[in-house]
Amino acid sequence: MDFRLTAEQTEIQKMVRDFTNNEIVPAQEKMDETHEFPYELWEKWSGLGMSGMLLPEKYGGSALDTLSYILALEEVSRVSNTFALIWQVHILVSNIYLKFAHDELKSKYLPIYAKGEKLGAFGLTEPGAGSDAAGIKTKAVKSGNVWSINGTKTFISNAGTSISDGLVLMAVTGQKENGKNEITSFSIPQGVDGFELGQSWNKMAWHGMTNNELVFDDCRIPSENIIGEIGSGLRIALSGLNLGRIAFGAISTGLIQGCLDHSLAYAKEREQFGKPISNYQLIQAKLADMATNCEVARRMTLYAAFLESSGEECQNEAAMTKLFCTNVATQASLDAFQIHGGYGFMQEYTVNRFFREAKMLEIGEGTNEIMKLFIAKRLGC
Numbered sequence: 174m175d176f177r178l179t180a181e182q183t184e185i186q187k188m189v190r191d192f193t194n195n196e197i198v199p200a201q202e203k204m205d206e207t208h209e210f211p212y213e214l215w216e217k218w219s220g221l222g223m224s225g226m227l228l229p230e231k232y233g234g235s236a237l238d239t240l241s242y243i244l245a246l247e248e249v250s251r252v253s254n255t256f257a258l259i260w261q262v263h264i265l266v267s268n269i270y271l272k273f274a275h276d277e278l279k280s281k282y283l284p285i286y287a288k289g290e291k292l293g294a295f296g297l298t299e300p301g302a303g304s305d306a307a308g309i310k311t312k313a314v315k316s317g318n319v320w321s322i323n324g325t326k327t328f329i330s331n332a333g334t335s336i337s338d339g340l341v342l343m344a345v346t347g348q349k350e351n352g353k354n355e356i357t358s359f360s361i362p363q364g365v366d367g368f369e370l371g372q373s374w375n376k377m378a379w380h381g382m383t384n385n386e387l388v389f390d391d392c393r394i395p396s397e398n399i400i401g402e403i404g405s406g407l408r409i410a411l412s413g414l415n416l417g418r419i420a421f422g423a424i425s426t427g428l429i430q431g432c433l434d435h436s437l438a439y440a441k442e443r444e445q446f447g448k449p450i451s452n453y454q455l456i457q458a459k460l461a462d463m464a465t466n467c468e469v470a471r472r473m474t475l476y477a478a479f480l481e482s483s484g485e486e487c488q489n490e491a492a493m494t495k496l497f498c499t500n501v502a503t504q505a506s507l508d509a510f511q512i513h514g515g516y517g518f519m520q521e522y523t524v525n526r527f528f529r530e531a532k533m534l535e536i537g538e539g540t541n542e543i544m545k546l547f548i549a550k551r552l553g554c
């Protein structure tokens with residue numbers, strides 16, 4: 174297999190690396206301080222065509238390939254998981270509109286998503302339904318051509334900014350013959366009556382990304398806002414899973430690379446017992462593990478991205494990538510903390526943020542327990 178990147182992919186990787194160093198590093202510091210959404214950074218990023226990176230040119234997108242997206246995600250995540258995740262959710266939502274929405278909804282949202290004037294969000298999780306996505310309780314009841322939506326979503330990323338719009342909402346619209354929920358996707362305009370932002374969560378990391386409860390109280394949405402068909406909601410939700418899981422592989426790889434860069438520099442500089450601590454084999458072992466896991470995570474992610482972009486079946490590879498990469502990212506963040514000793518405990522040190530960020534990667538985009546169940550099922554269990 175040829176893993177060499179094309180000239181265009183290398184160019185994009187370099188462009189993103191430069192942007193990351195010049196723009197995302199200072200913006201990340203500000204996000205940590207203020208916990209505010211990075212509007213200026215998002216505008217600059219969008220100006221490079223990155224908010225519409227995967228969208229076709231006819232909607233104002235850059236029409237770039239999946240592998241370039243994955244490479245760019247890794248570069249951004251080396252410095253900021255937060256910004257990478259804001260972008261990843263926006264791309265996921267843009268893809269849902271592109272694949273499933275009817276032409277009118279596409280024309281309404283895709284051009285403004287491509288320009289980054291509006292930000293996408295995806296509302297599935299509820300206080301009583303996380304891993305068990307089919308168990309959601311938010312209900313949409315039809316009367317004439319209008320649906321009345323009632324219920325509460327929680328943790329939803331990107332829905333709480335001044336540019337959020339077109340939330341993709343999953344709601345129960347009936348019962349199937351087998352007694353399971355029939356779930357349908359709705360496009361929810363920001364500011365519509367009956368839709369309000371609820372609690373804004375106080376997170377241990379990912380400051381700058383908004384995560385809110387969303388409250389629907391007799392929110393009236395016309396049938397024209399249905400994405401796909403009635404009852405196709407879960408299929409739509411699951412359609413982005415492969416790319417989402419591979420994206421988490423790239424975000425994890427970036428985080429491990431960040432841990433390695435900071436830990437190596439620190440270990441060479443920090444002296445104890447008259448020598449840099451990088452001279453000690455127990456420190457070297459941690460650095461060697463980090464470097465090896467980073468390389469394996471990167472290759473696994475690129476391979477899964479290659480399968481996904483070739484249109485090949487890759488559910489298993491995507492699940493394994495998500496499981497492995499997020500596990501080794503957590504380990505790398507622990508080792509980076511340890512190498513920094515007491516300084517790793519201090520928020521002034523970047524590895525402290527990596528430590529706080531890494532754990533959530535094991536939970537988002539399907540928890541690692543759910544990944545294991547999925548992989549085991551494929552083994553015939």
Ligand SMILES: Cc1cc2nc3c(=O)[nH]c(=O)nc-3n(C[C@H](O)[C@H](O)[C@H](O)COP(=O)(O)OP(=O)(O)OC[C@H]3O[C@@H](n4cnc5c(N)ncnc54)[C@H](O)[C@@H]3O)c2cc1C
Nearest residue numbers: 295296297298302303304328329330536537538540542543
């Ligand atoms: C910062 C953040 C951002 C998020 N953004 C979004 C978003 O934009 N949109 C959205 O819809 N959701 C979002 N989520 C929700 C996220 O997808 C869920 O947290 C995740 O799916 C897990 O659900 P849960 O937290 O309810 O945990 P639960 O499902 O309650 O799981 C609790 C524990 O039980 C385990 N478990 C559950 N079922 C099984 C089983 N069958 N066998 C073995 N173990 C099991 C889980 O692995 C986990 O360890 C976000 C969450 C956070 C914290």
